[in-house]
Amino acid sequence: MKKVLTACLLFVSSLTFAQQTVQRSAKLPNSDITETFSVLRSDKKIKQGEYTATAGNNTTLAQGTYLNGERAGIWSFYNISGKLIQTYNYTDNQLTFADSTDTKGLQYVMAGVKTDDDVTVPVKIGGSYSFRPTFLSKVLTQAINKDFGPVANATFIHTFSLNSKGEVTNHQVKVCINGQNKLYQVDDSELDHDLTRFAPAMVNNNPIPCKVITTNTVAMSNGNLPDYANSTYLGQ
Template sequence: MLKVITLFIALLFYFNTGFAQETVVRKHRLTDQVTERISVLKSDKSTRQGLYQAVTEKDIAVASGSFDHDKKTGLWHFYDPQGQLLQNYDYTKKALLFEAPEDTTSNLRYFVDKTLTDTDRTAKPVKAGGRYFGYIPYLKMFKLPEDLMGISRAASYVAIELLVSPGGRLADFKVHLFSGLNYHKVFNMSTDMPNEEDKIFIPATVNGDPIGCRIMIKCWINNDGGLELP
C-alpha cells in the first residue's frame, strides 16, 4: 500500500509540475476609460490564460472572468461603469444566465422591420458582454477622420448602427455622425471584426420567431476622436 501511495504522490507531483503554466499580468488600455488586466502565459505573452478584469479609472470592474488557452471559459460577469450588474454569461455552456432589465435611460434602441401590436411578445437582441463592455469592440473600430477632428465635441454625438440578422450575426455596421442642427454624415464600416465572437448575438424574436433587428447606440466623441459610451 505504501508503494502505491508513494507512486500516486509522485505522479501527482509530475502532473502538477508538468502541466501547471506560469502566468504574468499585463495591462492594456482598452478605451480612454477602461483598462484590461490580463493574465497571460509567461512563456507566450500572446496567449491569455487565467483571470481577466476590465476596470474603469475609478477601479470599478466592468468585466471579470477567466481564459483557458486564449478562450473565454466558465462564468463571466459584466457591469456598467457604476458597478451595477448587467449580465452573467457562461462561455463554456454558451448560455445567458442573467440580463438586467433595460429602461428608457439606456443608450441603446432597437428597431425591427415589422409593425408590432400590443399582443406581440418581443425579445431584443443580446450581446455577450452586456450593454457596456460587449459593445466596446465596435467603438474601437471608429475614429474621426483627420479633417473632422476640429468638430465641436459639445455639439456633436455619434450613433452606431448595427444590423443583427435573424441568425444572430452582424449583417451591417454603420456609424452616424451628428453635429449642430443639420450636419449628418454616415460612415459604412466593415463587418469583418477582429474577433469572430464580436459578430455573434442572441437574435431578437417576435412571438418566439427570430427576426432581424437594428441596434442604435448613442456615443460621445473623446478628445482623440474615438468613441466612448456615456
C-alpha cells in the same frame, strides 16, 4: 488526512497552472479600459485563466475565465459605477442575468413582427462594457476631424445590423455636428469577436435578423474630436 491530500493536490495544480502561463496587461482598443489576463507560455496568443477588465477610475467592468483561448463558464459584467448589469454563461451560451437599465435608450428594428408575437430583443453580451470599444475607432476619429474640423460636441447614431446568430454584419454611424450630418461605415473586424456579440433577437422562440440603434452625445475637451478614452459621454 483526506482533506490534507486534497488541499495538496489543489496547490500543486494551481502551481503547475501558474508555471504554464504568463500574465499580461493591455489597453482595450478605443477605450480607457485595461485588460488583465494570462496567456500560455507555449503560445502567447492563447488566453488561459482569469480575466479582468478595469475602467480608468479603477472600477471592475468584467470578470471571467478563459479556457484554451475561449471564454468559459459564467462571466460577470458591471457598469462604470460598479453595479452588476449582466452575467453570461459562455459554456452554455446563455444569458443568465441582464439589468434592463443597461439597455436604456436602445432602439430595435425587426421586420415582420406582429402585435401578438412573443418578442425578445437582442442583448449586447457584456453590456455597456463591450459597447465602448465599438463607438469611436481611431480611423473614424480621424475622418470626422478631417470632415468637420474643431467642434464643441457631436451626436453619434450607431446602427448595428445583426444576423440571426447575433453577429454584427454591418456597423454604420451617423455623425451630427453643428446641424450637419454625415454617414460613416465602421469596421469592427479588429475587435475581439466577443466584444461585438449579441444574444440574438427572438420572435416566437425563433432567432431573427434585426438592427440595434444607439445614440450618444460627446462633449469635446479641446475643439477636436478626441479618442473615446478622452471624451465624455453625456447620455445614451
